[in-house]
Amino acid sequence: MSTPRVSAAVHPIVSGFHPDPTVCRVGEDYYLAHSSFEYFPGAPLFHSRDLVSWRQIGNILDRRGQFLRGDGRPSGGIYGSTLRHHDGRLYFVTTNVGHDMGQTIVSAELVSDTDHANLVWSDPVFVPQAAGIDPDLAWDEDGTCYLTWTGAVRTDDGGRSANGIWQGRLDMKTGGFEEPPYRVWEGSGLAYPEAPHLYRIGDRWYLLLAEGGTERGHSVTIARADRPEGPYEPCPRNPVLTHRSTPHPVQNTGHADLVETADGDWAAVYLAVRPGGFTPSFHVLGRETFLAGVDWVDGWPVFDEDRYEFAPDPTGFTDEFTAGRLGLRWVAPASEPGKIATVRDGGGLDLRDPADGSPGLLCVRVKDLRWEAEAAFAGSGRFEVRIDDRHRYGLVYAEGRVTAEARIGGVTAELGSVAAGPEAVLRIAAVECEAETMTAYGPDDLVLTADGAELARLDGRYLSTEVATGFTGRMLGVGAAGTGSVLRRFAYRPADGTQS
Missing domain, CATH: 2.60.120.200 (Jelly Rolls)
Structure with missing residues (x-):
């Protein structure tokens, strides 16, 4: 008997505890990674050709030298991350909470389009000056690498600067910054602006954030600028995705990542939960990964949650x-x-x-x-x-x-x-x-x-x-x-x- 088709608006594309999704495309291939917190090996990695059917092909952080144990506390470890492709390599940047090394970057060479399950991830480059969580990597046309993250900058005297969304031009070989980091857009005014993702789309730079906290107020907001460092103009329709204060069966929607599809359309992965029971309702599977289509209207993304239907992969x-x-x-x-x-x-x-x-x-x-x-x-x-x-x-x-x-x-x-x-x-x-x-x-x-x-x-x-x-x-x-x-x-x- 065939599996019934479901909407990606109500059923996750990767179910269970797979939060903070980050996605990138290389040709016809899509790669998806997640937070894993205290569980080792860390950062499960999935592959797809259609954005709805995903197969796990590895765990990015499979050596302790890449994922230092730290204090090992529950909900410590590997937090929000970014997965990107640049110049023939996949790059993964993340935060290991509980071990004071700033941000962690590993990479793997894509030798061919058939080596998905044989990726060898490098030893880490640490960015100790970037104190905080949810790092992102992006490159401009000159090859300059920008690290954007949530948190602060660690100063030479051991102190920290003010919290916010920070950015700096990164030397990927050393983990140091070429110039002092600077604060960028701080969000639309909701609580806990975090999880920045920076994109060059057309002639503009877009900065996508999660706001409102990862609970029922979770939301996706976006701003754009002519340069990576800003100044940023917020979208007049922010938040561009949220289920807060609605009866939708899927809640806590946020922490999105955009990807251009192989046929030139756009899509987004995001986390959400499926709560149940009497008020305030309870979610038990953790934050799962969902999928939406994206249209561009007047230079801004519009999320189409009902675009994708699929037959879920077996879980047994x-x-x-x-x-x-x-x-x-x-x-x-x-x-x-x-x-x-x-x-x-x-x-x-x-x-x-x-x-x-x-x-x-x-x-x-x-x-x-x-x-x-x-x-x-x-x-x-x-x-x-x-x-x-x-x-x-x-x-x-x-x-x-x-x-x-x-x-x-x-x-x-x-x-x-x-x-x-x-x-x-x-x-x-x-x-x-x-x-x-x-x-x-x-x-x-x-x-x-x-x-x-x-x-x-x-x-x-x-x-x-x-x-x-x-x-x-x-x-x-x-x-x-x-x-x-x-x-x-x-x-x-x-x-x-x-x-x-």
Whole structure:
């Protein structure tokens, strides 16, 4: 049965925790990257030929020298980024929050149009003087590189200048500025102007921002100038994209990036969320990536959210770990997958505690609103659904029993247990909420099961961003529970077998 077509206005082109999208085109090929925060490897990279069907081809920051661990805190790590193509190379610039190196730039040579999955990203160039987040790279016709970012300039005496949207002419080899950086357009007056992207389009330079905060007031604004440094003229129709104060099922729209298509049209990727439950409503998958068409009217972009329809790619998978190495989907919070799991000869994973102060989990993103997942263990193991270390529900299989556990903030509870043999299948599912009252109606219930025995049914609101705060989304994690933990198989599927 074919997958029904959906509108890109209501269904993400990349679902689950894939925020802060940044896109560029090289010929017929499109490349898309995202923030990943504390999860390593960082900055998942996708490829497409049509802007709606995307395949992950790598993680840009796959070496610790590119993504220094820093303090490893939840919602630290890799923030907003920019991906661009210039002079035969892809460039990626980002902020590693929690490690005081300013901005981070890596690049990869595009040898041919068929080497998408074999990109080798360089060691980083750091820009220590640029203190802040959400950096952007752009080049003028003379080859001058402009770094634009949100934050401040670090001064020689260790202080910082005033916060704002800053820009400087960058020496890409050294990470230094050719001249002192300067402030540019500060936005339309909404809160938190950030996420600048600078474009040369025709005879003008355009500066695109996110404003209003990444919550319900999130918006996209734009201004234009004759030179990269301004002065900038704001669009009279700002914000050019927002869903604030509307009943639209997709909210928090913002942090956009423009791209010219291969046929000369324009499009934009942007982040948004799909909230559910009673007021104030709760989003659980994190910020996802959506797509809109763009028309140019009187020299300004007009977003057409209904332009694209598509059949979503399947999200379900089963992994028995027989490929000899971990797939690209597997990441680790504040650690590294190789410290947590080793692929066994013939399949399966040996799991261990990395003893590095991290949660010790191997994780995959939840991509659907209703889903079920199972982890088949031998000996021992743990399986959980989480937003962060303090907001998680899970099952622990050890010493011949499976126990359901929950942590909400500073409270941890054991909820029930069942005897288990030398192997156990642990299941977690997101199902429709069974609320006793209107005010208890959440986005879902989470059901924890071991070998067919239901051990807990828990309120999904507590594993939402509105409760946990932060910038990530739900992840499914597996880890060791003592010694001898073997993961034989992991399976994830949307509840209806297709898409949410």
